[in-house]
Amino acid sequence: MKLLDIPFNDRRRRYLVVHPDGLSNQLAFSSTTTTQAFEALGSSRFFVSQDQKILAKVVPDKFPRRQAPLKWLLRDYLEKRWLGQTDARKEYRSLQVLRRAGLATPRCYGWGVSLNPGNHNGSLLLMEHVQNAQPGGEVFNKLDEQGRLAFLERFCLEVARLAGAGYAHRDLHYDNLLIDKNGDILWIDTHVRRLPTKSADQWPALKRSLTVTKLRGEAYHSLAETRLHALFIGDESAASHRG
Numbered sequence: 001m002k003l004l005d006i007p008f009n010d011r012r013r014r015y016l017v018v019h020p021d022g023l024s025n026q027l028a029f030s031s032t033t034t035t036q037a038f039e040a041l042g043s044s045r046f047f048v049s050q051d052q053k054i055l056a057k058v059v060p061d062k063f064p065r066r067q068a069p070l071k072w073l074l075r076d077y078l079e080k081r082w083l084g085q086t087d088a089r090k091e092y093r094s095l096q097v098l099r100r101a102g103l104a105t106p107r108c109y110g111w112g113v114s115l116n117p118g119n120h121n122g123s124l125l126l127m128e129h130v131q132n133a134q135p136g137g138e139v140f141n142k143l144d145e146q147g148r149l150a151f152l153e154r155f156c157l158e159v160a161r162l163a164g165a166g167y168a169h170r171d172l173h174y175d176n177l178l179i180d181k182n183g184d185i186l187w188i189d190t191h192v193r194r195l196p197t198k199s200a201d202q203w204p205a206l207k208r209s210l211t212v213t214k215l216r217g218e219a220y221h222s223l224a225e226t227r228l229h230a231l232f233i234g235d236e237s238a239a240s241h242r243g
């Protein structure tokens, strides 16, 4: 663990950084046009280090401290920050699950929490800023039909691989992955949940993680569902034969 005073756009913020990995004490972050574009794709705030190599993903409190003081105190301050439920910690752990399952993710430099009640950006994830990568949604939009089907196939293979390791993704949409300069998938905004232990409940849980809006239409949704079913049930019967 490491206590770091990090300037964000010249304003110093103190974070307790857990699992710090190769972080210098001289870190400083700022907003750029790149980080503003990232913010437009999601709900988190982003800052990039001076050397452009590290991306800080910051999640602000859900409740306003002055307008909803009790909710802010119990949920945002005590539960999330003191009881270890920050988004950054959950995302860090989910990234580890993905990596163990064999999926590619950006490198993580640690996660941090601010215990200062005056800092409403309590949750901080430090990760590799992947250069020359495009958000999956943008890539998907530009592809022709054949390309989209190939994209969906790779997507399903990876989702099935994660399911084979016992987990479902909680927010399965194309902008939660990046396509890197080699055309490979890198998983970014990850929050996973364990599949139920009862095997009859596993496929329904996995199926619920696919939605029509997130997969951009009923046709793609239905294709993904059929493919994932074949991959997952196939995996299961193979596993039961092995076991």
Ligand SMILES: Nc1ncnc2c1ncn2[C@@H]1O[C@H](COP(=O)(O)OP(=O)(O)O)[C@@H](O)[C@H]1O
Pocket: 037, 038, 039, 041, 042, 043, 044, 045, 055, 057, 106, 127, 128, 129, 130, 131, 133, 134, 135, 175, 176, 177, 178, 188, 189
């Ligand atoms: N490590 C990263 N390297 C490069 N781009 C990233 C990285 N993490 C996120 N992004 C970009 O920022 C966008 C939003 O990130 P995401 O983690 O999904 O934020 P949110 O939690 O707000 O949804 C992504 O679609 C991607 O374009």
Ligand SMILES: [Mg+2]
Pocket: 041, 042, 043, 175, 176, 189
């Ligand atoms: Mg996202």
